[in-house]
Amino acid sequence: MKIFENIHLVPGPINSYLIERENHCVLIDTGMSKSAKSIINTLKSNFPEKPLEAVLLTHAHMDHIAGLETLGQLYGPEVVCHESEKPYIIKSAKLPPREKFFGRAMGIFEKLMSHSGYTVDRIVVDGEVVHGLKVYHLPGHTPGTIALEDMETKALFCGDIVNSNRKGNVLLPPKRMFAIDYDQALKASIKMLQISKPSVLLPGHGKPIINPKDVITTYLEKYS
Numbered sequence: 001m002k003i004f005e006n007i008h009l010v011p012g013p014i015n016s017y018l019i020e021r022e023n024h025c026v027l028i029d030t031g032m033s034k035s036a037k038s039i040i041n042t043l044k045s046n047f048p049e050k051p052l053e054a055v056l057l058t059h060a061h062m063d064h065i066a067g068l069e070t071l072g073q074l075y076g077p078e079v080v081c082h083e084s085e086k087p088y089i090i091k092s093a094k095l096p097p098r099e100k101f102f103g104r105a106m107g108i109f110e111k112l113m114s115h116s117g118y119t120v121d122r123i124v125v126d127g128e129v130v131h132g133l134k135v136y137h138l139p140g141h142t143p144g145t146i147a148l149e150d151m152e153t154k155a156l157f158c159g160d161i162v163n164s165n166r167k168g169n170v171l172l173p174p175k176r177m178f179a180i181d182y183d184q185a186l187k188a189s190i191k192m193l194q195i196s197k198p199s200v201l202l203p204g205h206g207k208p209i210i211n212p213k214d215v216i217t218t219y220l221e222k223y224s
C-alpha cells in the first residue's frame, strides 16, 4: 500500500514501512521472520534500483525485529535503534518483565522462540535526525521505544506506542499486557501526539490513519 510516493506499507500481519530516499531505501521495523519475503518483494517491485541501506527499529519485540535475520544476510543494512533498546536487540540483556501475567507468559514464549541477537550498527537519542527521520524517545512499552517522524512528509512511524483499529479510523492506546510500564507507555503516547503534528500515523499494528487530526483530538480528550 502506497502511503506517499516514497513511503510504502509492506503487506502482512505486522506493519513494516519502506521509505525511498535519493539513492537508497530505508526500512522501519522488519516484522516476523516470515515478513522478510514480503519486504523483499515490495522492495524489488517498487524500488528495484535502490539498495536497502538502513533498518530502523522502533523497539526490540520479536514481531518487529525477527525479519532482520534474512534481511541482514541479504542486504547488510545499517541497523539503527535507540541507545536504551540496544541491549535487548543484541541480546546482552533481557527486557524487563511486563506488568501483566499474560504479557509475562508471552515474554517467556518469545524467549523460547528467540534468536541469538542482532548486530546494531548505530544508536540514536531523542531529537536526533537519522536518514531524514526525527527520533522521539518514548519509553513505557519498552525502555528504548522510539517513534520516527519523516522530516519531509511528516509521516509518523509509531511502532507500538499507539495502535489503530482495522478501519484506520480510531486510535487505540498502547496494549497494557505488552507494556513494561503501562502508565509510562500511555503518557508517552500522549506526549507523542502533543508534540508532533503528523500528516499520517503509521502504527506497528492496525491500519494507517490518514489525516489523523480529529482522531488525535479524540484520543487526547479521552486519555490525557
Ligand SMILES: [Zn+2]
Pocket (backbone or CB within 6 Å): 059, 061, 141, 160, 178
Ligand atoms: Zn511491542
Ligand SMILES: [Zn+2]
Pocket (backbone or CB within 6 Å): 061, 063, 064, 160, 204, 205
Ligand atoms: Zn508489536
